[in-house]
Amino acid sequence: MTTIYDIAKATGYSPTTVSKVFNHYSDVSEKTKNKILDAAKEMGYLPNSHARTLMTKKSWTIGILFNEFSGMGIRHPFFNGVLDSFKRAAEAQGYDLMFISDNIGGKSSSYLEHCRFRSVDGVVIVLADALDPGVEELVDSGLPCVILDYESRKAGTVCSDNVNGSFLAVQYLYELGHRHIAHISGGEVTFAGRHRRLGYEMAVSRLKLGKREDYIVTGGVHFSTRDGYAAMSLLLDLDQPPTAVLAAGDNLALGAIKAAQDRGLKVPEDLSVIGFDDIEAAGLVTPALTTIRQDISSIGKRAADMLIQSIETVRAPEAVVLPVELVVRDSCKPL
Incomplete structure (x- = not known):
């Protein structure tokens, strides 16, 4: 099994530098980072998630709270596309995803309790219901949160114009x-x-x-x-x-x-x-x-980047509004 020491030897960098790359430290240049990641891919290296958790004090897991009060369901093509983009962006930075509900092992719980039970580092909230006290409790808890299509002064938000x-x-x-x-x-x-x-x-x-x-x-x-x-x-x-x-x-x-x-x-x-x-x-x-x-792609990626930044550094909530465009096809005609 390939280790960070094998990658260090192959690239000429120290084991410490290699470890920093896999743990997303910011004091490594892009050139060095890319060389190490390319070597790791070629050598079939898979980081040990348990060791990474012990070293960084993080679970490297992001919760997805899909609040289905509207009955739209995750099969809705818009939110399905946004979450796919979010997933790709988060995984590229080393994070796994987990769905959060108000149920743990068949027993009722709050969203916050579930997040703490699973030790997630942050949560992206989709279809937030302003009247749901569980969502409000989660946002008020201090756990890094980003909400899609919503207004909040306590959490980061991403929406279209x-x-x-x-x-x-x-x-x-x-x-x-x-x-x-x-x-x-x-x-x-x-x-x-x-x-x-x-x-x-x-x-x-x-x-x-x-x-x-x-x-x-x-x-x-x-x-x-x-x-x-x-x-x-x-x-x-x-x-x-x-x-x-x-x-x-x-x-x-x-x-x-x-x-x-x-x-x-x-x-x-x-x-x-x-x-x-x-x-x-x-x-x-x-x-x-x-x-x-x-x-859709930008919404998901921007939400992932924003959430990961708030996980890794303390920062004030940001409200991002992304531009839209008119796509003219065949369903309209001049009078």
């Missing part, structure tokens, strides 16, 4: 000549839902479209195709249905398109629809969905 994304979508529809633009909202419970609605309302105000309460229909916190279908059905029942719709999520948009088609309408000939997220299915359906793209 949801407000500007909705604004861009409405502005694009306006430029196509639409003046009756509705919004299928993600509701007020979720951070993304609130901010995407805010962006829609800001655009309606600045473009002087005239706010209509009946043009804002809550699609539900699940952001599902079923919710989008139901919301679009309500909009189509109005005396003056919209000519264009911004949905707060791509699944909502896909459901809205199906509802319109079931009424005998064509998209985009009779109704223009824009989604939000740019999940994989958005470019595969017919018509291909115009949408607001979130940078």
Whole structure:
């Protein structure tokens, strides 16, 4: 079995320097680090996790708290992609991942108790429920935390620019000549839902479209195709249905398109629809969905980097808002 002494001999560096590389010390140059890591890979070296834990006083484990109050589930393509990016970034820096729940061995516990039981070094929290006292207890504990799609003064946060994304979508529809633009909202419970609605309302105000309460229909916190279908059905029942719709999520948009088609309408000939997220299915359906793209890879990587930095050095919580972009496909048409 290859040891750090074998790698030291092969590279010409001291065993201490080799050990520092595997334990992520910052006082080793990138050139030295890369040479040692390349040699370790060629020689099939696997660091001893127990020895590393004893040396660094860390478990080298990050907890993932996927708070499923919304019922979306980890199979949702957006969060699945974000967590995949987070996983790759964390593992590249030597960390393993573990899911955290409020259950240990079949017995009810708090999230914090589970984190302490598993000795995780930090936690990434997805779909945080502001009303969940367990999440609040965890964030207040001092354990390094990063929360996705959330606002907090006590933990680092990473989200997309949801407000500007909705604004861009409405502005694009306006430029196509639409003046009756509705919004299928993600509701007020979720951070993304609130901010995407805010962006829609800001655009309606600045473009002087005239706010209509009946043009804002809550699609539900699940952001599902079923919710989008139901919301679009309500909009189509109005005396003056919209000519264009911004949905707060791509699944909502896909459901809205199906509802319109079931009424005998064509998209985009009779109704223009824009989604939000740019999940994989958005470019595969017919018509291909115009949408607001979130940078899934950057969200996951930035969250991992931020959390690991807070684990390894004491730092104030940071709030990161990442830019979005409009992806024009086939589901919108000029009037």
